[in-house]
Amino acid sequence: MVSPAIAPDDVVNAVSIEDSIAYLKSKHPDAVTDDEREGYSGVVVQASKLLEVARAIRDDLGFDYLSSATAVDYLGAGDHMEMVYHAYRTSGGGALVFKAQTERENPEIPSLVPVWRGADFQEREAWDLYGIKFPGHPNLRRILMWEGFHGHPMRKDWREAYYEEEQKPFDNRWPGGHVHRSEEKNVFGKNVTYPSDIDLNRLMDTSESEVYASLGLGVDVERILDKDGFETNELVVNMGPHHPSTHGVFRMVLTVDGETVTSLEPVMGYLHRNHEKIGERNTYLHNIPFTDRLDYISSMGNNHGYVLAVEQLMSLGRKYNPPTYRCEAIRVMMVELSRIVNHLWAIGFWLNDIGAFFTPVLYFIQERERILDFFEAVAGSRMMCNYMRFGGLFGDLPERIKSVSNLTNDRIRDYNTMQFLTEMVNERIPRTIDELEQLLTQNEILLERSIGVGVLSADDAINYSAAGPLLRGSGVAYDVRRADPYSIYPELDFDIAVEQDGDMYARYRVRVTELRESVRILKQILPRLEATEGESIWADGKPGAYAPRVPFGEAYGRVENGKGELGYYVVSAGGRGGSSNPWRYHVRAPSFINLTPMGLMSTGYKVADIVGILGSIDIVLGETDR
Amino acid sequence: MYGTGLAKGLMLTLRHFVDSFVDDLRYGLRKYSHATDNFGLRQGTAAKGVITVQYPDEKVAVPERFRFVPFLIVEDEDHPTRSGKDWCTSCGICAKVCPPQCIWIVRGNDPDTGRPVPEPEAFFIDIDICMNCGYCAEYCPFDAIKMDHDYELASYDRTSHHIHDKEKLSKPASYWRDIAPTRAYEEMLVRGTWEHKDAAKEARRGAASARAGSRTQQPQAEVQPAPVVTAETAAAAPAASATAEGATPWSEDDAKREERRRKALERKAKRAARSGG
């Protein structure tokens, strides 16, 4: 609500981020202060007033989209916990960054779920990993680790069983590097340490009753009356983590009344491999190959988001050369190719889920293999490309995509790179998309299965922080490439794919349109590559250092990845003249946050639609659980 | 009309099916021949239909930049001065730049003086941790560690096979020039010589003291050893391979089987001769 002291005109005028901050400060003079730390931006909000300020940010200033909410532990650097929020307008523009601080012992920050439902999972993650309590959160339970786990592992003073040192590189690797296996150091040999107050009596209870109780579900079959007054049974159905259609080790617990889903609860963390904890031990450079393993279908996009975030930080320092034009062009090409790979994979497996078992996937994988061959020749690996570096790339495109026989029966290939690319972009990929449309777009079974199923309204999509095709399929024309442009996207000619219906079919249509738009971008990239032939990919002509030092500050780099908005929140702190290891490394994973509306989208549909709805969100577990 | 979408889709499936056979016919008997251009055509952009790589009878050769677990370069056996010497100087950059920290290096010390010598005493890579990112090879200032192309590493026991020590890691410099001629050539251009940096430096020093005065000579020409492999010749040369062409495990088995059978027949003949006598 607009307070009477401020005229509505002022609100409309608060377009720029600075004006918005000024407005906030004038409205809440005692609660909002500038964040004056070196390299930081945005405002610090008093925790007690957070809810009020957040409402003002959303309703008065129009920052309706909460992109990221994450915790930072400033142990030894102020000794406080901090929640960092990045809010955007769906009409485009930069972020309004606001933070709330609390003490490390018994931290508490009011929940923002009443304002943005998209904060739901992210706050649960902050509780799970940092132990921050969120009064007002409807369902504050652990999300990545299991209930009963000892400690909050992302806190800076929590040490894992194989802890060696705070930061890499570890000292015992060189010069006296006597090899060891970490498990040999551990008493139980299993990366396990137990707290001293272990309750042995409880251990052998292997029933899953606790799991279901923690989900708010009774294990017993409940008898309920349906609308006609018949007594029916409400059943709890458990899907996953081993289920052929959950796209990995994802689990859903649903209650069903007959065939109709009455509620659904995603359970995750089965692939939680501590990406962020490891990322904070790593150096900045170490993290690039780890980002490959987030959304392992499109590793190029992951690389891109991370290098953008760190380049933002580096640009604060004196010695920084932005990437050259050729470098940017190659980056965009790689990202668009991996978007094609991603969407082909997503559509293929979504079709698997709704019954077109494997035939379309096999056709798409064939095309994917060609693109992966290209990645392999350029970056060195099919999936884990590890291709981008800060201010550059691993290497320029090779002149020829060629192989050398090494093993028995090796068969070699030898193509001209540009010719290969031209043929792919102009012939093969468009042909595959045509075939895809021919096979599916008018297919009656597909239409019946997908139209009107899994509907998500535009308002809900924004409120739940949905991103990517999920958001655009609900009629919100929000694409980071246009809304908050980066790299050379501003000069490229392409459209944002939007569909209004918000159902599974709309998401499918969005993906098909994006495939075509990606091809359109690639067609514009090819002449740019030819024009910059011979130009260096490094601004100063030589590769970057192996241990770059990054100036103090925080940065949030975000890209439009295949799955949606992928953001990296990187904080550089500690050390003299910049740091070599990130203090905080957080991934705003689209697959994770897109699951927030999963329950909402599924309620009221049939059990058989659930896997289809999940498939239409397009998640990848490496990114969901990190 | 209801069903047209389905029919169209089925036609497409049929076309894919037919395309595969048409493609087979197009290449005819050459499909499984060892002619190399054929394979590139089939696995390239021109091919249509579903085409399977008949592993292990034919394998897709990996591109030059391909990276699997790392290996260390040692000087070739026939090198005039540095035969069998490590290129690695145990500077430790690979261990520092390794993201999962899977490299352990023991720096060598001179037993007499106790000072570090530019050669690692021990070098370990735990391939159960290695993430094949290629940083070690990328940032090595001496081009001494490279990513291998041999991906056929499956084993039955990881405790004894999966920590690669120096012996297992070491491969000769010529192996690298064989599997990645273009990259080796590019590295040579950067280094200015086919030799290891140190060897080139030593040679330059030696040459300078031997022929003080003549400044026109090229150091590379002086130390030029046997392996003059240009990218072109190396690419043209077939498999200087890890395992010899044709020596598949299957044919080995056949040979052994033949051998056993021959021996058994001999024994039988002997027995028959004995009982007959």
Place this chain on the structure above:
Amino acid sequence: MDLNLQELERTEFPVPAELENNIAITSLSQLYNWGRRNSMWPMLFGLACCAIEMIATASSRFDFSRFGFEVMRATPRQADLMIVSGTVTKKMVVPIVRLYNQMPEPKYVLAMGACASGGGPFKEGYNVVSGIDKYLPVDVYVPGCPPTPQALLFGMIALQRKIDGQSIANGDDVPWYGIGPAEPTPVPVLGPDIIDPRQMDMIRRQAEAAAEDMAMVGQRELPSATQLVAAKVVTAEATSAASAAISDDALSFVLPTGGNPWTEAEEIREKRRLRALARKAVRASRRAAEAEEE
């Protein structure tokens, strides 16, 4: 797959030359192994990044059906092979062990990729199990991060070779013909950390020690670095000595052959055969002795 007679005929019993193309003899073991290894259905079970490469291996370009891996089954009841494709987390290892217990014998486990073999790059993580072999018996390890489809195929063929080397007469090779039902692998429990029921005694002892106010060794503390170095120096010395010996020799370049499944399978088979022959000889001599006694 075709019945390859030549392959099956690989026994120590020769076929007379005049009958060579008319009869085929084989041993029951070989027939059994042939059937077993050519109808091994993997479980449709993906964990992480490697699962994508596993799907690529199953798809038309590499197509592991050519080797009898045929179709992937989503239920463990119909699967013979569990390809552990990706990072095994503590939270996930519980269902994995349960799934393994649900698979019918004979069953095999293939650890695909660095993570499943030994924790991989995520090994240091607090929620990551350092290798599935801490819980399940693994038959073949395929290194790589991720292994390419061809590397996975190599590993799968290696598994077939391993089966080829087994003998039906050897109880260790075919434990599922033993008396009584097979013991299921104890399913780990998620407590304050993951708990392996097989280690309960050890944990209890640790807890008692902690209750008596003694230092609990299992806590987040590491043994001192010197201890570790002392333990490791020996191996390092041995290694350096070995490598020194090599460089002294006329360093002929040899590929590391240690882990080659081909040669190993051959060795194993040879060993089995010798053992079978020895047993046969013992039986024969015993029978002869009995006959003499009579």
